[in-house]
Amino acid sequence: ADFPDLSKHHNIMKNHLTPGVYAQLRDRVTPNGITLDQCIQTGVDNPGHPFIKIVGLVAGDEESYETFKELFYPVIKERHNGYDPETMVHPIDLDPSKLAGGKLDEKYVLSSRVRTGRAIRGIPHPPMCSRAERREVERVVTDALQGLPKDLEGKYYSLKTMTDKEQDQLIDDHFLFDKPVSPLLTSAGMARDWPDGRGIFHNDKKNFLVWINEEDHSRIISMEKGGNMKSVFERFCRGINEVEKLIQEKGWEFQKSENLGYILTCPSNIGNGLRCGVHVKLPKLSQEPKFNEILEKLRLQKRGTGGVDTAAVGGTFDISNLDRLGKSEVQLVQEVVDGVSLMIDMEKKLEKRQSIQHLIPK
Amino acid sequence: MPTDKKVETDINYPDLEKHNNWMSKCLTPAVYTKLKNRKTPSGYSLDKCIQTGVDNPGHPFIMTVGLVAGDEETYSTFSELFDPVISGRHGGYPANAKHTTDLDATHLRGGDNLDPKYVLSSRVRTGRSVRGLALPPWCTRGERRKTEKIITEALSALDGPLKGNYYPLTGMTEETQDKLIDDHFLFDKPVSPLLTSSGMARDWPDARGIWHNDAKNFLVWVNEEDHMRIISMEKGGNMKAVFQRFCDGLQKVEATISSNGHSFMWNQHLGYILTCPSNLGTGLRGGVHLKVPLLSKHKKFDDILSKMRLQKRGTGGVDTASTDGTFDISNLDRLGSSEVSQVQCVIDGVETLIQMEKRLEQKKSIDDLIPKETKSNKTTTVAVRFHFH
Numbered sequence: 001a002d003f004p005d006l007s008k009h010h011n012i013m014k015n016h017l018t019p020g021v022y023a024q025l026r027d028r029v030t031p032n033g034i035t036l037d038q039c040i041q042t043g044v045d046n047p048g049h050p051f052i053k054i055v056g057l058v059a060g061d062e063e064s065y066e067t068f069k070e071l072f073y074p075v076i077k078e079r080h081n082g083y084d085p086e087t088m089v090h091p092i093d094l095d096p097s098k099l100a101g102g103k104l105d106e107k108y109v110l111s112s113r114v115r116t117g118r119a120i121r122g123i124p125h126p127p128m129c130s131r132a133e134r135r136e137v138e139r140v141v142t143d144a145l146q147g148l149p150k151d152l153e154g155k156y157y158s159l160k161t162m163t164d165k166e167q168d169q170l171i172d173d174h175f176l177f178d179k180p181v182s183p184l185l186t187s188a189g190m191a192r193d194w195p196d197g198r199g200i201f202h203n204d205k206k207n208f209l210v211w212i213n214e215e216d217h218s219r220i221i222s223m224e225k226g227g228n229m230k231s232v233f234e235r236f237c238r239g240i241n242e243v244e245k246l247i248q249e250k251g252w253e254f255q256k257s258e259n260l261g262y263i264l265t266c267p268s269n270i271g272n273g274l275r276c277g278v279h280v281k282l283p284k285l286s287q288e289p290k291f292n293e294i295l296e297k298l299r300l301q302k303r304g305t306g307g308v309d310t311a312a313v314g315g316t317f318d319i320s321n322l323d324r325l326g327k328s329e330v331q332l333v334q335e336v337v338d339g340v341s342l343m344i345d346m347e348k349k350l351e352k353r354q355s356i357q358h359l360i361p362k
Numbered sequence: 363m364p365t366d367k368k369v370e371t372d373i374n375y376p377d378l379e380k381h382n383n384w385m386s387k388c389l390t391p392a393v394y395t396k397l398k399n400r401k402t403p404s405g406y407s408l409d410k411c412i413q414t415g416v417d418n419p420g421h422p423f424i425m426t427v428g429l430v431a432g433d434e435e436t437y438s439t440f441s442e443l444f445d446p447v448i449s450g451r452h453g454g455y456p457a458n459a460k461h462t463t464d465l466d467a468t469h470l471r472g473g474d475n476l477d478p479k480y481v482l483s484s485r486v487r488t489g490r491s492v493r494g495l496a497l498p499p500w501c502t503r504g505e506r507r508k509t510e511k512i513i514t515e516a517l518s519a520l521d522g523p524l525k526g527n528y529y530p531l532t533g534m535t536e537e538t539q540d541k542l543i544d545d546h547f548l549f550d551k552p553v554s555p556l557l558t559s560s561g562m563a564r565d566w567p568d569a570r571g572i573w574h575n576d577a578k579n580f581l582v583w584v585n586e587e588d589h590m591r592i593i594s595m596e597k598g599g600n601m602k603a604v605f606q607r608f609c610d611g612l613q614k615v616e617a618t619i620s621s622n623g624h625s626f627m628w629n630q631h632l633g634y635i636l637t638c639p640s641n642l643g644t645g646l647r648g649g650v651h652l653k654v655p656l657l658s659k660h661k662k663f664d665d666i667l668s669k670m671r672l673q674k675r676g677t678g679g680v681d682t683a684s685t686d687g688t689f690d691i692s693n694l695d696r697l698g699s700s701e702v703s704q705v706q707c708v709i710d711g712v713e714t715l716i717q718m719e720k721r722l723e724q725k726k727s728i729d730d731l732i733p734k735e736t737k738s739n740k741t742t743t744v745a746v747r748f749h750f751h
Contacts, residue, residue, distance in 0.1 A: 001504035005532065005568050037502070044565050130409065132374035160377065186558070193416050196377050 002026065002037075004044045011056030013043035016074040030067045032124050034060035038189075039068060042127075045187040055079055055268050058188045060128035062121065062255045062263050065270075076260075076267050080325040081299075083271075090261035090271050093328035094241060096234040102337050104227030108344045109278045110316065113223035114236045114333065116273040117216035117264045119255040120247075125265040126190035126213060134197035137217045144246035145201050145210060152239050154203035159195035175200055177214050190215060190265070207232075208239050216264050216273075227278070233333050261325060271325030276336045279305055283315025284350040285343055290360060294346075297361040298339035299323050319343070372398060374409070376416045383428030384639075385415035388446040402439045406432030406500050410561075411440060417559040427451055427640045430560045432500030434493065434627045434635050448632070448639050452697040461633035461643050464700035465613060467606040473709035476599025480716045481650045482688065485595035486608045486705065488645040489588035489636045491627040492619075497637045498562040498587060506569040509589045516618040517573050517582060524611050526575035528584075531567035547572055549586050562587060562637070579604075580611050588636050588645075599650070605705050633697060643697030648705040650712055651677055655687025656722040657715060662732060666718075669733040670711040671695055691715065707737065 003022050006014040017040065025036045043056025057075055059065055065072045073085050083090075104112070119125060120140055123133050142156045157166055170176040179194045180186055202209035211219040220243065222236035244254060255263035261271035269275075285291060286302075295302055303318040319340060321332045346356040371391040378386040389412065397408045415428020429447055431437055437444050449455045476484070491497060492512055495505045514528045529538055542548035551566045552558055574581035583591040592615065594608035616626065627635035633643040641647075657663055658674075667674055675690040691712060693704045718728040 001507065002502050004503060004565060041564060045563070130374050131376055132372075135373070187564075191417070192413060192559075193376060196416075 009047040010050050011043050011048040011054045012075050012078050013040055013056030016071055021070050025068050028067055030061055030063040032061045034064055034128055036068055039064055042188040046184050057267055058127050058265050061124040079268055083326040085259045089258055091328040093330040094237040096237045098330045099230055099233055099333055102230030104340055105344050106227045108281050109227035111225050111279045112227055112229045112232045114232050114276045115219055115221040117219045119217045119263055121253040121255045127188040131193050131196055134213050138197045138212050140252055141212055141218050144243055147246045148242055152203045152208050154201055156199055156201045158199040173206055175202055175209055177211055208235055229337055269324055272329050274329050274332055275320045276333045277318055277320030278340055280319055281316050282347050285347045286315055299335055300339050380419050382420040383415050383426045384447045384450050385412050385428030388443055393442050397440050400439055402433050402435040404433050404496050406436055408440055414560040418556050427638055430499050430637050431497055433496045451640055455698055460630050462700040464702040465609040467609045469702040470602055474600050474602035476712055477716050478598045480653050481599035483597050483651045484601045484604045486604050486648040487591055487593040489591045489641055491589045491635055493625045493627045499560040503565050506585055510569040510584050512624055513584050513590050516615055519618045524575050524580055526573055528571055528573040530571035545578055547574055547581055549583055580607055601709055641696055644701045646701050646704050647692045648708045649690055649692025651688055652691045653688045654719045657719045658687050666732055669736045671707055671737050672711045
């Protein structure tokens with residue numbers, strides 16, 4: 001009687017939530033009291049689109065992945081290109097010296113960015129956390145950020161107490177995140193009590209920033225204008241390793257497991273939670289009928305320049321890695337660097353009205 | 363505003379500093395601490411009740427309630443918060459007060475010919491909840507579907523001028539949809555954050571639907587903001603006919619539901635129980651779409667409405683803005699007065715507002731028409747009468 005009507009739905013959750021699985025899982029709860037219905041609500045409320053494959057499921061806490069593994073594991077397997085959490089181990093590699101190349105053509109690449117997320121062990125995720133728990137995350141992370149070394153030193157701006165002037169500055173810097181409006185996010189409950197417990201940290205150089213309590217407990221972002229992905233990745237690794245060390249000194253840990261890597265709210269972000277991307281101008285290539293196929297073969301994903309669930313403007317796309325789980329950070333950044341270089345070559349060929357057939361990956 | 367010392371404030375207490383709703387006025391840290399671990403028998407908690415009020419600090423036109431009920435027992439389980447909110451929202455309501463029901467349309471005076479040059483349409487709605495099933499913010503899919511079944515079975519028993527059909531939102535054809543939109547019957551998935559924050563849009567459009575009679579002047583919404591909303595409406599200013607049909611239909615539906623072994627949530631003190639505390643009592647919103655472009659720009663417009671115990675909304679319903687000086691004008695009160703007296707209040711008030719608009723058209727003063735004191739909102743208390751010239 002409670003099984004959701006998923007007949008019009010196109011998301012990964014729907015592909016694996018059979019009445020049998022639902023019946024098996026519906027009365028289970030995680031140690032934090034989280035239920036299956038809470039995890040799937042976003043997928044029920046947002047039927048999805050036949051072209052865009054969304055997950056349709058969130059983890060209310062770290063334990064959701066195991067408590068409801070009969071659903072989460074097959075969803076993970078489908079979303080992460082066959083990665084099997086039952087048998088596989090996820091590799092971690094935050095050594096930037098292993099990256100080959102990494103300086104992209106700035107005539108096409110407007111900006112470069114690497115982000116990941118980290119969740120604090122013992123506290124439920126943004127869809128389900130209480131106000132007290134959210135405030136605790138804010139405290140733990142901001143405490144740690146105070147101890148960062150010189151070039152990463154900076155200031156925390158709480159969304160609640162931010163002045164109008166600070167707000168305008170953060171908007172100009174493209175740092176400020178808004179209260180989520182996408183129903184993909186709001187249906188999951190992560191916008192509750194906004195803006196309580198939310199804030200932004202950035203270093204004085206404005207190329208390393210941390211979001212607190214947006215879609216995950218924390219999002220760590222390294223970015224700069226232009227195409228020097230190597231520099232962005234180096235700073236990213238250094239920053240995140242420092243933050244982890246500082247949190248551990250106070251007795252806290254990041255949510256992590258051998259088979260799932262770093263644990264985050266959305267099953268699409270587990271593993272390394274890494275999205276490495278560029279804003280790149282590909283007005284000709286993006287009009288090619290094979291554009292989407294090329295992206296898929298390169299294991300890349302396109303988004304509009306406003307982030308998830310936005311549209312592209314003027315042939316400028318946000319291009320990033322599709323995969324998260326089963327490949328290390330170094331591997332994924334390498335794939336983006338190589339893939340974007342190739343697409344720039346294609347764009348150049350198209351500018352000269354030359355064929356790109358031989359460049360298309362098999 | 364909370365005055366308790368910081369040391370007493372629970373770590374989970376919401377930050378209500380920028381808030382202006384009834385919940386934020388009444389939820390002191392002490393009340394929060396007292397209620398935070400309680401749950402209703404179905405598991406509904408205080409934090410869930412108040413989520414909409416925490417997420418929506420205020421509204422430009424309406425002093426919102428900022429609180430919802432997940433089930434019938436919410437009102438008693440969290441009475442330390444709900445009672446003061448109810449009293450505040452309903453203009454004072456003592457703990458021992460009894461609510462009056464009067465669904466006899468013959469008790470109405472006038473109201474059959476409000477000037478159609480100003481009154482574009484007339485409408486009366488109320489809500490009802492099926493006892494034993496959780497309310498829209500909290501119900502499971504299974505419960506929502508059960509509610510739909512109980513209500514639609516009862517509606518299928520209506521005949522004569524009330525005979526009609528049910529159109530579930532799931533699987534509705536585009537043709538049906540367009541028709542219902544043209545008739546101004548179709549309700550949308552709520553987008554107002556006042557509603558979505560409370561969780562009532564979950565699983566949309568599962569188990570939601572619209573029923574209407576063949577004459578298209580009596581309709582029922584299933585599982586929108588409440589289990590059931592019953593609406594009687596027509597173009598023009600014959601509020602009396604609208605109310606007559608309303609009372610008729612409502613009583614027939616109640617009779618059928620009873621004979622099928624179900625009942626409506628109701629008690630002597632709070633009247634009919636609905637999701638939002640603002641709709642307790644009669645749950646009745648009787649109103650007109652009123653074209654008053656001159657009066658609505660008058661600096662005393664809001665004050666006049668307030669004194670008449672009337673409320674304005676945009677013509678799209680709650681949380682919308684007015685276009686071209688046409689407003690939805692309806693009764694403010696629901697609890698402590700009967701259906702008849704509330705509709706009477708709208709009729710009398712609208713007659714005066716029309717008079718005022720006519721005066722302004724002739725560039726004459728309206729000062730003598732402005733009520734001197736606020737109309738009494740209680741049928742059980744002694745009314746302070748004021749006279750119009």
